[in-house]
Amino acid sequence: MEKDKRFNELPSEPETVNEETVLEETAEEESLADRVKVMSPGRLVLKRFFRSKLSVVGLTMLLALFLFSFVGPFFSPFGETQNAGASKWVTSKIPHDMVTTDKDENGNNITYHLLEVSDPYQVSSKTKPDSKNWLGTDQYGYDILTRLMYGGRVSLSLSFIVIFAEMLLGTVIGSISGYFGGWVDQIIMRIVDIFNCLPGLPILLLAASLLDGWGIPPRQKIYWLMLILTVFGWSGIARLVRGQILSLREQEYMIAAEATGISVRHKIFRHLIPNVMPQLIVQATLGLGGIILYEATLSYLGLGIPFPYAAWGTMINSTSGASGRDILQNYPNLWVPAGILIVMAVLGFNFVGDGLRDAFDPKMKR
Amino acid sequence: MIKYIIKRILLSVLILFGVSLIIYVLVRVKPGDNFVRAKYAMQLAQDSTGEVEASVERMENTYGLDVSPVRGYFKWLGNILQGDWGESFIFSVDSGKTEKFYSLTVNGSTEYIKYENASEIPAEATGTIERAVSTKSVIRIIYSKCGVSFVISLIATIFEFVIAIPLGIISATKQYGVLDYSVTVLAMMGISLPTFFLGALMLKIFSIDLGWFPYAGLLDPNSGLPKLVDNIHHLVLPLMTLIILSIGGLMRYTRTNMLEVLNADYIRTARAKGLSERSVIYKHAFRNSLIPIVTMLAGILPGLFGGAMITETVFSIDGIGKAAYKAVVQGDIPFVMAYNMFLSVLTVIGTLFSDLMYAVVDPRVKLGD
Numbered sequence: 001m002e003k004d005k006r007f008n009e010l011p012s013e014p015e016t017v018n019e020e021t022v023l024e025e026t027a028e029e030e031s032l033a034d035r036v037k038v039m040s041p042g043r044l045v046l047k048r049f050f051r052s053k054l055s056v057v058g059l060t061m062l063l064a065l066f067l068f069s070f071v072g073p074f075f076s077p078f079g080e081t082q083n084a085g086a087s088k089w090v091t092s093k094i095p096h097d098m099v100t101t102d103k104d105e106n107g108n109n110i111t112y113h114l115l116e117v118s119d120p121y122q123v124s125s126k127t128k129p130d131s132k133n134w135l136g137t138d139q140y141g142y143d144i145l146t147r148l149m150y151g152g153r154v155s156l157s158l159s160f161i162v163i164f165a166e167m168l169l170g171t172v173i174g175s176i177s178g179y180f181g182g183w184v185d186q187i188i189m190r191i192v193d194i195f196n197c198l199p200g201l202p203i204l205l206l207a208a209s210l211l212d213g214w215g216i217p218p219r220q221k222i223y224w225l226m227l228i229l230t231v232f233g234w235s236g237i238a239r240l241v242r243g244q245i246l247s248l249r250e251q252e253y254m255i256a257a258e259a260t261g262i263s264v265r266h267k268i269f270r271h272l273i274p275n276v277m278p279q280l281i282v283q284a285t286l287g288l289g290g291i292i293l294y295e296a297t298l299s300y301l302g303l304g305i306p307f308p309y310a311a312w313g314t315m316i317n318s319t320s321g322a323s324g325r326d327i328l329q330n331y332p333n334l335w336v337p338a339g340i341l342i343v344m345a346v347l348g349f350n351f352v353g354d355g356l357r358d359a360f361d362p363k364m365k366r
Numbered sequence: 367m368i369k370y371i372i373k374r375i376l377l378s379v380l381i382l383f384g385v386s387l388i389i390y391v392l393v394r395v396k397p398g399d400n401f402v403r404a405k406y407a408m409q410l411a412q413d414s415t416g417e418v419e420a421s422v423e424r425m426e427n428t429y430g431l432d433v434s435p436v437r438g439y440f441k442w443l444g445n446i447l448q449g450d451w452g453e454s455f456i457f458s459v460d461s462g463k464t465e466k467f468y469s470l471t472v473n474g475s476t477e478y479i480k481y482e483n484a485s486e487i488p489a490e491a492t493g494t495i496e497r498a499v500s501t502k503s504v505i506r507i508i509y510s511k512c513g514v515s516f517v518i519s520l521i522a523t524i525f526e527f528v529i530a531i532p533l534g535i536i537s538a539t540k541q542y543g544v545l546d547y548s549v550t551v552l553a554m555m556g557i558s559l560p561t562f563f564l565g566a567l568m569l570k571i572f573s574i575d576l577g578w579f580p581y582a583g584l585l586d587p588n589s590g591l592p593k594l595v596d597n598i599h600h601l602v603l604p605l606m607t608l609i610i611l612s613i614g615g616l617m618r619y620t621r622t623n624m625l626e627v628l629n630a631d632y633i634r635t636a637r638a639k640g641l642s643e644r645s646v647i648y649k650h651a652f653r654n655s656l657i658p659i660v661t662m663l664a665g666i667l668p669g670l671f672g673g674a675m676i677t678e679t680v681f682s683i684d685g686i687g688k689a690a691y692k693a694v695v696q697g698d699i700p701f702v703m704a705y706n707m708f709l710s711v712l713t714v715i716g717t718l719f720s721d722l723m724y725a726v727v728d729p730r731v732k733l734g735d
Contacts, residue, residue: 054551190377194384197717199668199709201675205694206392206702213395213697293560297676300562301691319566320680325581328566329574339563346558354554 048359055355061348065341069152078133078143129333136333139318140308147310148337154311155345158226159291163284165230170237171280175268177238178245189242195235203232204294208303218306225304229291240283244276278360285353289346296342312338371722378714385710386703390442393699394435442703452700453502457689459510464496504704508686515673515685518601522608523666530613531659534620538628538655539647549617556614564610565680568603579603582682604681608674619662624655661724667716672709 039047049055100112129136135144177188207228216224248254249272257271298304299313300320307314315338318327327334445452501507537549573581580600591599627633628651636646673687682688686705693701725731 054547190380191384193377193381194388197381197385197710197713198388199672199706199713202690202694202702202706202709203389203392205675205691206389206706209694209697210392210395289558293558296560297562300560300676301679301695303695313560313562316560316563316566319569320562325574328570332570335563335566339560339567342560342563343555343558346560347554350554350558 045356045359049355052355052358054351055359058348058351058355061344062352065152065345065348066156069149069156072149073146073153076143076146076149078146135337136331138315138334139323139327142310144315144333144337147315148312148341150310151312151315151338152341152345154222154305154309155292155295155342158222158229158295159288162226162229162233162291163288165226166234166237166287167280167284169230169234171241171273171276173234174238174241175245175273175276178242179249179264179268179272181246185242188238192235192238192242195232196239198232200232201294201297204228204298205301205303207232208298212303218309221304221306222309225295225298229294233287233291237280237283237287240279241273241276244279245272248272248275278356282353282357282360285349285356289349289353292342292345292349312342367725371718374718374721378718381714382707382710386443386707387439389703389706390439391435393697393702394438446707451504451704454504454507454693454701455698456693456696457507457698457701458500458502459507460498460500465499467495467497469495504700507689507701508704508708511684511686511689512671512673514683515678515687516671518604518608518683518685519670519674521601522605522612523670525605525609526612526616529609530616531620533613534617535624535647535652535655537617538621538624541625550621553614553617556610556612557618559611561607561611561674561676562680565604565607565677568607569680572603583684604674604677604683607677607681616659616662620655620659623658624651627651627655630654657724657727660727661720663720663723665716665720667719668709668712671712 102110102112104110127133127137133143133145135148138144138147173188173192177185177192208225211221211224211228245268254267254271257267262270295304295311296313296316299311300317302314302317304313305311316335318324319335442452533549533553537546540546569581572579579602583600628647633646633651636650641650671686673685673690675687675691677683678685678688679691689701690705692698693705
């Protein structure tokens with residue numbers, strides 16, 4: 001890596017040289033280029049990222065989850081809110097068949113069989129895993145595997161949208177605060193302090209319980225949850241961006257940028273923000289796991305994605321409440337898979353985030 | 367230093383003002399629903415002696431709910447500045463005081479009557495009984511529910527530090543070794559586990575399947591164990607949950623700091639002097655890696671007193687976290703306000719302490735303005 005850097009920094013050809021030296025120079029450059037592979041910083045980061053086993057494991061887990069959640073439903077014969085057993089009524093003969101015979105008006109013999117017709121809803125709720133429902137069905141008769149896929153869609157897309165919004169908001173506010181300093185910085189940082197001081201989970205609970213009070217339709221609730229998570233989550237990123245910009249502002253290249261007389265907007269968005277990007281990306285990746293956990297917790301407490309829509313947290317919610325003990329004891333297929341998927345998602349984001357942090361860090365030699 | 371502290375405290379007051387405003391707006395945004403439920407609860411609780419209307423009015427007046435949110439906020443602010451945090455809508459606890467009742471036998475039936483003045487007590491009043499008085503004061507409720515949460519958090523925190531710091535140090539000294547990888551992966555899994563899922567797994571495995579630990583609560587009168595032993599028996603699972611969840615973060619924090627210290631120049635000097643690896647790590651590196659951890663110690667304050675909302679709910683422990691969850695869901699405005707302000711004050715104090723600790727532990731750090 002050290003070698004690459006030095007190679008990139010080789011002085012370019014002097015302007016006034018005779019032809020021979022130019023030829024010599026290029027020849028030497030070629031031979032050097034043969035020995036040393038030139039790599040862009042981006043390639044270097046990628047190379048270091050893929051060298052770490054944990055980040056590759058994390059990336060694989062995330063890819064698998066994405067495929068499972070976004071492609072999986074196309075292969076599932078069931079829908080998100082479709083009763084897995086509702087396709088037909090099941091009739092079965094009663095063990096001791098009570099057959100009665102009678103004669104109709106024409107004198108023909110008729111045999112009556114007594115059949116038991118089962119309620120499809122009853123049949124298909126809380127069934128054990130079988131070849132039809134690979135993970136069984138839940139207490140409402142929905143196919144658990146399919147619900148897990150749809151729950152993944154919700155968790156993954158919600159967390160990506162929220163982190164994107166948080167980054168946007170945090171970057172704009174943080175860079176304004178860091179660049180202008182003075183009273184602008186003072187006011188913005190006090191607001192950030194206030195948001196940092198708000199107790200995380202209680203506030204989210206409070207805000208999410210408002211949605212119930214307002215009677216937000218279930219279909220729209222996810223957008224409101226995104227809004228809530230963003231509003232109470234941007235302050236950390238704003239603080240990070242501000243700190244970075246404060247230190248970057250003092251560097252020589254910014255003095256040079258100042259000297260060229262470019263506009264403030266250009267200075268912030270062309271010269272400062274791109275240099276904060278690595279830390280931002282790491283922070284965002286690690287933050288994704290946190291958002292998934294918050295969403296799952298809200299859903300677990302019944303304040304997140306409402307029934308009939310699927311969410312991983314809601315599926316674990318069945319272990320609390322009146323029939324909780326029964327479900328804990330006898331129906332692990334109802335809640336364990338959802339928990340494993342949450343752990344996988346959060347773990348995947350943490351692994352990838354850690355790997356990215358190490359890969360971006362120029363001090364890391366591995 | 368003094369000037370810095372005073373400035374920080376003044377800023378904290380400003381921050382707390384903002385925090386309380388946000389929380390108040392949140393609880394007041396839908397006064398209809400929250401309040402109707404509280405009213406309904408009161409109406410259920412009281413008999414229909416015409417007291418209901420009066421008491422609802424009194425309640426509205428007390429919490430400033432009969433005025434607009436802005437004026438209501440300042441009314442609330444005025445009340446708490448006078449030390450009045452209000453009364454909870456849904457909780458009540460034993461106040462520790464008792465009332466004296468005199469039994470009076472009238473026409474063959476015994477009645478218990480309370481007298482305000484001693485002079486009113488009739489001569490025929492015979493025996494007296496004492497009854498505990500319950501209070502709905504939010505402060506008393508927080509105070510009485512905080513104890514169990516504090517004990518749980520304290521034990522969990524001690525275990526967390528005792529386990530996580532050595533693991534972090536070992537992991538850093540053997541960087542990229544098998545041990546480092548396995549400890550890191552385990553720590554990451556701990557961080558990634560949702561509390562409620564780990565709690566459910568614990569209940570399933572250790573309580574239901576193996577039957578080693580009780581299912582819920584803090585005390586089982588039928589267990590036949592001494593009270594303290596029974597309490598500990600009940601606390602094992604929640605404690606394990608809390609410890610597993612928190613260990614990862616601290617362990618990784620220790621590891622990062624230790625790695626940073628191990629790359630420092632003075633460690634190279636210590637090695638160059640020919641010191642044994644043991645003394646390099648445990649005498650020179652370890653002590654310096656403690657600086658950020660000691661700083662962090664002050665920041666765990668809100669965690670210690672604030673209770674573990676989800677853990678307490680999963681294991682049905684009657685601590686402050688569970689109470690807060692119930693209060694939020696049922697719209698107990700005074701309790702929610704008081705609890706959140708309690709947490710925010712602890713957070714502010716914790717941050718201030720950890721900044722001060724930084725200057726105390728590391729003489730190079732000077733507290734600027």
